[in-house]
Amino acid sequence: MKYVLLALAALTFVYPFVWMLSASLSAESGLGDLTLLPEQFTWDNYITVFTKIPLGRAFLNSAFVAIVTTGLVLVTGAMVGYALARHEFVGRNWIFYAIIFTMTLPFQITLIPNYITMVRLGWIDTYLALIIPFSLSSLAVLLFRQAFQSLPQALIDAARIDGAGELRIIFQILVPNVLPTVLTITILTFMGLWNEALWPLIVIRDESTMTMPQLVTLFSVGGRAEGQLGVKIAAAVLLAVPVVILYLFFQKHFIRSMASSGLKD
Incomplete structure (x- = not known):
């Protein structure tokens, strides 16, 4: 039970960061779903960042x-x-x-x-x-x-x-x-x-x-x-x-x- 609780606590902290990484690799239309895998995988977001600043x-x-x-x-x-x-x-x-x-x-x-x-x-x-x-x-x-x-x-x-x-x-x-x-x-x-x-x-x-x-x-x-x-x-x-x-x-x-x-x- 101790390790289960620790694992749940770890997932609570890790999930937002994993989603953030996934969202940064997704097309704009796929950001509404809180999935852990990128939807319509693309590097365009990073290319735009380096292009504009x-x-x-x-x-x-x-x-x-x-x-x-x-x-x-x-x-x-x-x-x-x-x-x-x-x-x-x-x-x-x-x-x-x-x-x-x-x-x-x-x-x-x-x-x-x-x-x-x-x-x-x-x-x-x-x-x-x-x-x-x-x-x-x-x-x-x-x-x-x-x-x-x-x-x-x-x-x-x-x-x-x-x-x-x-x-x-x-x-x-x-x-x-x-x-x-x-x-x-x-x-x-x-x-x-x-x-x-x-x-x-x-x-x-x-x-x-x-x-x-x-x-x-x-x-x-x-x-x-x-x-x-x-x-x-x-x-x-x-x-x-x-x-x-x-x-x-x-x-x-x-x-x-x-x-x-x-x-x-």
């Missing part, structure tokens, strides 16, 4: 922004987390509490101040507007701090005796010992950045700089799809495929890292 360029933009920003999050998160975990200074706990407090605030609250900052810096329609505001993550700081606190102080003392500086201690000694945390932050950050559409819609107007979620959103609601549901679904499939592939490739590492980092129920 520069999806390849948007894919490269999203990949560049997500990879660079994730790297910055790992570097800044490790450095701040190390300082909060291993250095004694006035106001350390208050700074940590302030960082935790920012996690409770919805991103929409900071949209206007962040947009004004981007305008004053002249970063509108540039990659900097997509990267810099997300280059420091409070979640990354929290996870790195907790992970570094769990490591023995003797490890750091031995590295200092050998002449290692602070940066070398962080990235060559401590980070390799908390790989589950690194993987958790990498996957969560990359997936969040890849799916981000609201912020790019606000700060990017040049089509050559648009990310894939932004371009697909504008394509679906802006009239280019000409009301064709199959074309909209095809665009959504193309947006979801990279994340699905990433998850399938790192599935075991993702589950292990989530469990090791204490993010499980």
Whole structure:
């Protein structure tokens, strides 16, 4: 009975995605039936998407922004987390509490101040507007701090005796010992950045700089799809495929890292 219930739950989650893939390969007239196999199989929906919008360029933009920003999050998160975990200074706990407090605030609250900052810096329609505001993550700081606190102080003392500086201690000694945390932050950050559409819609107007979620959103609601549901679904499939592939490739590492980092129920 347990496996039957689990199988039913899995089908509940999987069915919409399977139908979406099937619908993207069906002719417009066959979208009314919720079947798992394409009706009147065709590639026309995908051809239309690539014809009407520069999806390849948007894919490269999203990949560049997500990879660079994730790297910055790992570097800044490790450095701040190390300082909060291993250095004694006035106001350390208050700074940590302030960082935790920012996690409770919805991103929409900071949209206007962040947009004004981007305008004053002249970063509108540039990659900097997509990267810099997300280059420091409070979640990354929290996870790195907790992970570094769990490591023995003797490890750091031995590295200092050998002449290692602070940066070398962080990235060559401590980070390799908390790989589950690194993987958790990498996957969560990359997936969040890849799916981000609201912020790019606000700060990017040049089509050559648009990310894939932004371009697909504008394509679906802006009239280019000409009301064709199959074309909209095809665009959504193309947006979801990279994340699905990433998850399938790192599935075991993702589950292990989530469990090791204490993010499980």
